[in-house]
Amino acid sequence: MMIAFSNVTKAYGDRRVVGPLSTTIARGQFVALLGGSGSGKTTTLKMINGLTSPTTGSVSVDGRPVGDQPLAALRRRIGYVFQEVGLFSHMTVAENIGVGPRLARWDADRIAARTAELLSLVALPAELGGRLPAALSGGQRQRVGVARALAAGPALMLMDEPFGALDPVTRDALGRDYRALHDALGLTTVMVTHDVMEALLLADRILVMDAGRVLADGAPGELLRDHPDPVVAALMETPRRQARRLEALAGAPAHG
Amino acid sequence: MDDRFAAAWALLPGYLSQHVLLSLCALGLGLAVSLPLGVIASRSAAVRWPSLFLASLIQTIPSLALLAMFYPLLLALSALSQRWFGHGFPALGFAPSLMALTLYSMLPMLRNVVTGIRGVDPAAAEAADGMGLTSLQKLTWVELPLAAPVIMAGLRTAAVWTIGAATLATPVGQTSLGNYIFSGLQTENWVYVLFGCAASAVLALGADQLLGLIESGLSARRPWRIWAGAIGLMVGTLAALSPLMGVSTAATYRVGAKNFSEQYILAEMMASRLKAAGGRVTMKEDLGSATAYRAVASGEIDVYIDYSGTLWANVLGRRDNPGRAAVLDGLTRTLKARDGVTVLGPLGFENAYVLAMRGDRAKALGVASLADLAVRAATLKLGSDLEFLSRPEWAAIRDAYGLGFARQTAYQPTFMYRALEDGEADVISAFSSDGRIAADRLVILADPKGALPPYDAVILLSPKAAKDARLRKALSPLIGSIPVAAMQAANFSVDRDSHKLGPAEAARDLARTVGLGAAPH
Numbered sequence: 092m093m094i095a096f097s098n099v100t101k102a103y104g105d106r107r108v109v110g111p112l113s114t115t116i117a118r119g120q121f122v123a124l125l126g127g128s129g130s131g132k133t134t135t136l137k138m139i140n141g142l143t144s145p146t147t148g149s150v151s152v153d154g155r156p157v158g159d160q161p162l163a164a165l166r167r168r169i170g171y172v173f174q175e176v177g178l179f180s181h182m183t184v185a186e187n188i189g190v191g192p193r194l195a196r197w198d199a200d201r202i203a204a205r206t207a208e209l210l211s212l213v214a215l216p217a218e219l220g221g222r223l224p225a226a227l228s229g230g231q232r233q234r235v236g237v238a239r240a241l242a243a244g245p246a247l248m249l250m251d252e253p254f255g256a257l258d259p260v261t262r263d264a265l266g267r268d269y270r271a272l273h274d275a276l277g278l279t280t281v282m283v284t285h286d287v288m289e290a291l292l293l294a295d296r297i298l299v300m301d302a303g304r305v306l307a308d309g310a311p312g313e314l315l316r317d318h319p320d321p322v323v324a325a326l327m328e329t330p331r332r333q334a335r336r337l338e339a340l341a342g343a344p345a346h347g
Numbered sequence: 348m349d350d351r352f353a354a355a356w357a358l359l360p361g362y363l364s365q366h367v368l369l370s371l372c373a374l375g376l377g378l379a380v381s382l383p384l385g386v387i388a389s390r391s392a393a394v395r396w397p398s399l400f401l402a403s404l405i406q407t408i409p410s411l412a413l414l415a416m417f418y419p420l421l422l423a424l425s426a427l428s429q430r431w432f433g434h435g436f437p438a439l440g441f442a443p444s445l446m447a448l449t450l451y452s453m454l455p456m457l458r459n460v461v462t463g464i465r466g467v468d469p470a471a472a473e474a475a476d477g478m479g480l481t482s483l484q485k486l487t488w489v490e491l492p493l494a495a496p497v498i499m500a501g502l503r504t505a506a507v508w509t510i511g512a513a514t515l516a517t518p519v520g521q522t523s524l525g526n527y528i529f530s531g532l533q534t535e536n537w538v539y540v541l542f543g544c545a546a547s548a549v550l551a552l553g554a555d556q557l558l559g560l561i562e563s564g565l566s567a568r569r570p571w572r573i574w575a576g577a578i579g580l581m582v583g584t585l586a587a588l589s590p591l592m593g594v595s596t597a598a599t600y601r602v603g604a605k606n607f608s609e610q611y612i613l614a615e616m617m618a619s620r621l622k623a624a625g626g627r628v629t630m631k632e633d634l635g636s637a638t639a640y641r642a643v644a645s646g647e648i649d650v651y652i653d654y655s656g657t658l659w660a661n662v663l664g665r666r667d668n669p670g671r672a673a674v675l676d677g678l679t680r681t682l683k684a685r686d687g688v689t690v691l692g693p694l695g696f697e698n699a700y701v702l703a704m705r706g707d708r709a710k711a712l713g714v715a716s717l718a719d720l721a722v723r724a725a726t727l728k729l730g731s732d733l734e735f736l737s738r739p740e741w742a743a744i745r746d747a748y749g750l751g752f753a754r755q756t757a758y759q760p761t762f763m764y765r766a767l768e769d770g771e772a773d774v775i776s777a778f779s780s781d782g783r784i785a786a787d788r789l790v791i792l793a794d795p796k797g798a799l800p801p802y803d804a805v806i807l808l809s810p811k812a813a814k815d816a817r818l819r820k821a822l823s824p825l826i827g828s829i830p831v832a833a834m835q836a837a838n839f840s841v842d843r844d845s846h847k848l849g850p851a852e853a854a855r856d857l858a859r860t861v862g863l864g865a866a867p868h
Contacts, residue, residue, distance in 0.1 A: 166479030167478070171478065173470075175470035175473075177468070179492075180471070180493065181492045
């Protein structure tokens with residue numbers, strides 16, 4: 092088991108934003124935390140790498156409570172990607188990707204080789220390595236963000252709306268590319284999203300969150316079959332209705 | 348091009364090197380304090396508001412006053428250190444100037460460090476945290492590089508301010524480009540004033556442009572610009588500082604002067620005699636009246652000229668007037684016993700504080716003495732120099748004669764004479780040895796009650812200088828050798844509007860006039 096939440100709550104003053112939450116995430120899973128704004132999904136994610144600490148209960152990674160270890164060391168073993176990416180604008184793309192390995196004190200040759208490897212892994216041309224982030228498109232920047240998070244070889248990836256700011260075509264391509272990486276590298280991924288379709292298409296397991304609680308927890312297929320919770324059922328109805336309309340518009344049965 | 352320009356040009360290496368050294372040290376020290384303080388302030392609101400408020404407050408103090416405040420402060424600290432550790436430190440010149448300018452330079456740097464770090468993209472900061480950078484790594488890898496252009500902009504502003512304000516270090520005894528401005532203003536040598544302003548402006552603009560090059564190099568990631576700016580600064584600094592290198596400070600006499608022509612001339616005269624006797628001389632010009640005495644008492648300067656009445660009233664706090672000889676005698680004994688300061692002797696002329704009027708005006712009003720003046724004063728305007736109205740001499744004649752003027756205005760001495768000429772002032776505080784009294788046909792109002800003390804010009808020696816036989820031998824011939832007419836003529840040759848002489852030339856002429864021979868070299 093990779094991550095365990097036990098009786099976790101998070102409150103700001105009197106206002107509880109998460110919990111009580113108890114669940115575990117196994118090694119190799121691709122889990123989506125799905126919910127609208129204010130559902131507590133980002134707060135839940137940030138408790139895994141200690142960017143936020145729980146008010147009560149505890150979160151542990153690899154069996155060790157997050158609060159009991161040096162956070163900087165923990166975070167270096169976890170990849171973190173978020174919507175704004177946060178590339179360091181004074182560093183080139185290659186230098187950005189090299190930050191994690193530098194923190195791990197790799198030598199220059201190994202960093203250079205790793206950078207080249209990662210650029211090809213996230214399907215970016217090698218010559219982009221010398222450019223500054225300002226010269227990249229949104230999709231390219233997000234790919235660099237993924238590469239940077241993967242650089243030091245983490246086993247766990249935390250992603251907060253990683254593809255939220257991209258156009259639909261880029262977003263779909265990047266999602267599929269990342270899912271392939273997840274499988275190829277044997278990663279464990281926790282991804283926050285508000286997009287039902289994205290969660291359904293990428294994740295192995297979806298936690299539907301609302302007002303800090305988990306309304307549903309299951310594989311995409313299970314959630315799509317009539318779920319007892321009306322909120323979940325309504326949420327799952329949306330992509331299905333959209334698919335039916337698309338079929339009707341195309342005037343032909345959809346395949347697969 | 349006239350001689351004054353050539354003379355100003357010849358002084359440039361000395362003034363510029365001191366100016367650059369002072370500015371550089373103040374900026375370096377200011378940055379060394381502002382950078383860590385700014386980093387802490389950017390993290391903590393409890394540090395941020397007080398430190399920025401304090402820096403702004405310092406900025407509201409006029410820079411001249413800020414500089415002046417550090418002298419008594421350091422003097423007190425030096426006295427404490429003397430008592431506790433057995434040795435003091437110089438309280439005049441470099442140290443107070445450095446401290447005042449450092450404080451003065453801090454606001455723009457502190458503010459920009461805080462603004463720069465707090466302005467870092469929150470996403471970059473979150474990425475740094477999320478990737479596991481420690482707080483120090485986040486600062487040095489991410490925050491400072493991203494804030495660098497803003498911090499450089501602050502350094503640029505600070506450099507321009509500091510280089511400009513360094514001209515004001517002259518009155519606390521630190522040589523700077525301000526020496527041109529202060530002495531030029533005093534002797535109405537506008538070539539000097541303009542030269543000083545221009546030199547300081549060129550220096551400030553040059554530093555600004557080179558720092559600007561580094562700033563733009565940082566923000567546009569153009570390493571060659573950073574290098575060009577840095578190399579330019581380095582070469583410029585080394586060139587400016589080169590006159591300071593290889594100068595030995597051994598056996599250097601420090602000659603002090605207050606900020607008016609007579610003082611400059613007499614200081615030059617003493618300096619040339621000391622040089623002729625084989626000594627090295629540095630000048631500490633434009634000292635304030637109280638500053639000069641404390642400087643000689645503490646050994647910051649070796650010698651300067653002061654006036655018996657000034658010392659009697661300001662240093663001894665006496666308001667009585669026992670007569671010329673008794674005052675001299677009392678001073679000689681008391682200053683030696685109390686402060687270890689030696690009165691080498693009087694030069695032979697008085698530079699008394701007197702009230703003067705235009706001859707025609709005095710005649711028309713029928714005023715010949717202070718007693719006559721008291722009758723008319725209620726309808727007249729008094730023009731004074733900047734310190735007269737706060738001096739005990741003014742209180743003495745005011746009380747003795749019951750003087751009350753319609754208006755009292757303080758002027759820079761040069762402008763005070765203009766005011767008298769223009770009728771802006773009817774009566775002025777003047778100095779009896781001033782060349783302008785004879786030249787402008789002014790009349791000195793008699794003091795029948797003897798309210799004003801005598802003002803014999805005397806040579807004062809620091810405790811250390813008093814034991815220096817070479818110095819005493821070089822300066823002793825000046826005792827009793829300068830009549831008031833010779834001094835008036837010398838002063839006028841510097842103060843007049845055309846065919847002005849520099850103080851050094853006037854000193855040479857004066858020496859020749861009084862039979863002490865042309866100064867060598």
